[in-house]
Amino acid sequence: MAYTEDLNFIFSMPTKIIFGAGSIKELKPVLEERGLKRVLLVTDKVLREKKEIVGKAVEIIGDKLAGIFDEVIPDSGIHIVNSGGRVARELKVDSIVSIGGGSVIDTAKGIAILNAFGGKITDYDGFNILSERVTFHIAIPTTAGTGSEVTMAAVIKDHDAKRKLIFGDIHIIPDLAILDPELTLSLPPEITAATGMDALSHAIEAMHSQQREPFSDALSLHAIKLISTYLPVAYKNGNDIVARGQLLIASCLAGIAFSNAQVGLVHALAHVLGGKYGIPHGVANAIFLPYVMEFNLPECVDVYAEVSSALGIKRGSLSSEEYAKKGIEFIKNFVKELNLPSRLREVGVKKEDLEIMAEETLGDGCIVYNPRFAMDAGIVKSVLEIAY
Numbered sequence: 340m341a342y343t344e345d346l347n348f349i350f351s352m353p354t355k356i357i358f359g360a361g362s363i364k365e366l367k368p369v370l371e372e373r374g375l376k377r378v379l380l381v382t383d384k385v386l387r388e389k390k391e392i393v394g395k396a397v398e399i400i401g402d403k404l405a406g407i408f409d410e411v412i413p414d415s416g417i418h419i420v421n422s423g424g425r426v427a428r429e430l431k432v433d434s435i436v437s438i439g440g441g442s443v444i445d446t447a448k449g450i451a452i453l454n455a456f457g458g459k460i461t462d463y464d465g466f467n468i469l470s471e472r473v474t475f476h477i478a479i480p481t482t483a484g485t486g487s488e489v490t491m492a493a494v495i496k497d498h499d500a501k502r503k504l505i506f507g508d509i510h511i512i513p514d515l516a517i518l519d520p521e522l523t524l525s526l527p528p529e530i531t532a533a534t535g536m537d538a539l540s541h542a543i544e545a546m547h548s549q550q551r552e553p554f555s556d557a558l559s560l561h562a563i564k565l566i567s568t569y570l571p572v573a574y575k576n577g578n579d580i581v582a583r584g585q586l587l588i589a590s591c592l593a594g595i596a597f598s599n600a601q602v603g604l605v606h607a608l609a610h611v612l613g614g615k616y617g618i619p620h621g622v623a624n625a626i627f628l629p630y631v632m633e634f635n636l637p638e639c640v641d642v643y644a645e646v647s648s649a650l651g652i653k654r655g656s657l658s659s660e661e662y663a664k665k666g667i668e669f670i671k672n673f674v675k676e677l678n679l680p681s682r683l684r685e686v687g688v689k690k691e692d693l694e695i696m697a698e699e700t701l702g703d704g705c706i707v708y709n710p711r712f713a714m715d716a717g718i719v720k721s722v723l724e725i726a727y
């Protein structure tokens with residue numbers, strides 16, 4: 340996994356980022372500077388009830404607000420995106436402001452496609468098929484996990500088929516991300532923990548990806564350091580604004596990293612677990628991360644030694660392999676301390692489903708980037724059995 344002489348890559352990050360407690364107020368000058376007059380606010384019903392979140396956004400957007408679409412549910416669905424697209428077109432909106440977790444931001448990405456180009460979201464299933472930018476989109480995350488505010492991906496569930504579809508396109512990366520830690524203060528501990536583990540998985544998967552490169556690595560390493568330092572703090576005290584802010588930064592850094600380097604087997608498995616069993620994405624990643632690292636270890640000793648260092652583990656006289664293994668143990672304990680499940684059997688998976696889960700995992704595009712060959716149902720099933 341060391342860089343070789345044929346290293347070549349394109350790194351891109353088109354999103355402008357504004358960070359700071361109270362920075363949601365920056366929405367106003369941005370809309371004015373851009374001459375935007377008809378905003379569709381995309382959110383969910385939980386956040387719409389919160390005066391300090393959607394209430395604030397509505398006040399700031401003022402008379403530029405054309406409408407609110409609040410139908411988003413966790414792991415948004417095709418029908419929800421199509422319905423949001425119709426609303427956007429009927430209201431003739433010129434911009435979208437999404438305020439919520441990854442489910443909201445991903446829905447808004449889909450709506451931005453449909454508002455710009457029409458049709459149904461499944462018409463755009465695939466990778467890099469758009470030729471132009473979608474509708475102007477300002478993403479305001481209220482969880483610190485997915486990094487969707489800066490990524491080229493939108494994950495939308497086909498609830499009938501119990502599958503997660505991944506729409507990947509550079510033209511859907513949001514134009515502006517506002518990272519306001521005040522908006523994450525109300526996150527309950529279990530969502531703080533799960534979303535934090537999502538961000539950690541992005542950072543580590545970007546580092547062990549076959550498409551890893553130094554820019555993404557640099558972002559991932561800092562994200563890992565921030566998450567190992569601040570996730571336990573925010574988990575214990577949700578009102579710690581510094582920890583909340585550093586986690587938003589970490590999740591954004593990890594999002595930029597994986598949007599460029601991609602992710603691997605952890606995500607391929609997590610998408611299937613989320614699709615079939617409705618397990619929240621961060622929880623699914625938390626379960627698979629250490630087991631996939633163990634599987635990948637033969638190809639990733641040096642990479643995982645770097646991860647251990649970013650996790651703040653003392654190396655002493657350990658060999659690279661011993662040091663890498665310490666990092667994996669650290670992650671297992673970290674997951675336990677966050678009171679997240681660490682086994683598939685704890686989240687209701689049936690043993691007889693492992694075979695079909697293995698087969699479905701082969702159909703997820705992320706598996707291609709895994710550092711160790713895994714595109715074989717028997718291999719994937721063996722990892723699932725260990726995670727069980």
Ligand code: NAD
Pocket residue numbers: 383385386412413414415439440441442443445481482484485486487490491492493494522523524525526527530534537620621
């Ligand atoms: P989420 O958006 O599904 O939200 C989970 C719950 O938290 C919801 O009930 C929501 O209302 C609530 N919530 C959000 N912010 C809150 C706040 N500040 N206070 C109180 N409650 C709050 O969770 P998520 O983990 O952010 O997003 C998960 C989705 O994102 C999954 O569908 C996943 O596949 C997708 N995802 C996308 C990308 C990407 O690059 N596009 C990356 C990773 C994950």
